[in-house]
Amino acid sequence: MTPPIGGAGAEPDGLAAATTTTAATTATRPRPPARPRTMPKAVERAYSQIRSAIVDGTFPPGMHLEEEGLADSSGVSRTPVREALRRLAAEGFVEFVPHQGAFVPTWTEADHHEIFDLRAVLESFGARLAARRVSAADLDELRALAAEMETAARSGRPDRLDDVAALNNRFHGAVLAASGNRRLRQLAQATVAVPLVLRTFQRYSAERLQRSLRHHREIVDALAARDESWAEAIMRTHILSARWELLPAREAPEPDPIDSEG
Amino acid sequence: MTPPIGGAGAEPDGLAAATTTTAATTATRPRPPARPRTMPKAVERAYSQIRSAIVDGTFPPGMHLEEEGLADSSGVSRTPVREALRRLAAEGFVEFVPHQGAFVPTWTEADHHEIFDLRAVLESFGARLAARRVSAADLDELRALAAEMETAARSGRPDRLDDVAALNNRFHGAVLAASGNRRLRQLAQATVAVPLVLRTFQRYSAERLQRSLRHHREIVDALAARDESWAEAIMRTHILSARWELLPAREAPEPDPIDSEG
């Protein structure tokens, strides 16, 4: 149930055909929540353009997002832009002020801690659930993602760090998918972490990045062992250790920038 | 920051009056996220009407919500109806199917368990945080709400049970507010439980209701003692015990309907 409102729903829904005369007797027969076909393009274009502009910093924190301008630059009208902004607001990418419109949120340190607290709670719970239900295919996928991340990180090239971040998101998403709780996945992925964590690895030192990658391996091991407590603990560890790498205040210090990692 | 997108933002944001000669340097200065004034009325009307119709069963599960009809019955046009539906979808009250529109979701038993698992995780964590930061005023409010619920329940009249449900929501919301984590509150309140739990108490037996009310008292005690683990445990208990009262399958049995209590 509850398909992700706009997210790229790559999940086979499976249970669409509960059409078996479900109690309702009236003529206004509720039709079965049919299969999601293809998403239209206007809202999707506006959505992804705005989203990536926020993520990559083109739209800096505090910026006022005017609907007309976004509509022009996206090549669509204001209506789909509004819908896209609403979705982005629901996911925490923008903030709305009643008669002023949408703004790129400014993250405070308190926000940062809120988000990581929630990530720790939700994803460690997801890891616990996943340890119960994980399949061999899930484990293969997780191992493959971990390996890809290690490869990308080993290259040492900063431009690969975005790949690492993307793979990291996929890894965490895969764990949440393996948990079997779709709402949990939706919450953890959409509402919580994305805006902050997306470009995260740019700031990791080489050794911290290595530790993060080792965490991933250990998460897979814990899941493979079907050890719920271990899985929960290592996932919690993994996320809470990342918190301190990414504090907004740490922008200046700039630790060892990844280079020359064998 | 991140004010609740559509919720009645009753928070004094404080930093509204930077109106004095625009201390900014550039013209495209990001303006401060100003105070939330008054929410418009069209979307709000549509939103609350649709929402309550879903909650009270006027719109049964599986029903197709046609925008034009909703617009007519709400006295507004389709545009605000669409926005209201988007918000409701983000909160789990409706589901969207691409070129078919919005439907009232049908809750399966699996959905039910997903939701209660998440509630248990989020709200017990909220109780833990709240035990750290709860103020005397918070405790007073919680005690007052608990007392009101007991009064309403003692009356034994089934029509008061909706009041109990509303007070229950306020109680849980107050705990989450006391946690100090706004995102946690937003997640726990908006995305997770509301549609299912709202009309919940109609199904409680008298003794179960009493137990639930005692839980509330114990939650307050745990918070007053500033005992994080106690608060977390009793909140978890409170929610998980409620899970089994509300299973969809239990519709037929219909236990002792509250009467003559007190």
Added chain:
DNA sequence: TCCTGACATTTTGTATACACCTAGTCAACC
């Protein structure tokens, strides 16, 4: 010189009109 008031601009909020897609129905063909 500073404050107060109204005005004008800009942007959001809302309404409506149009286009495309989906689904259901009916007819033609195999």
Added chain:
DNA sequence: GGTTGACTAGGTGTATACAAAATGTCAGGA
């Protein structure tokens, strides 16, 4: 008679036009 095809209706998706509201500016007065 069953199946396939196109047609028709209904509804969502999108675009645009209009109204309301807020902000910033400017003039007038104390």
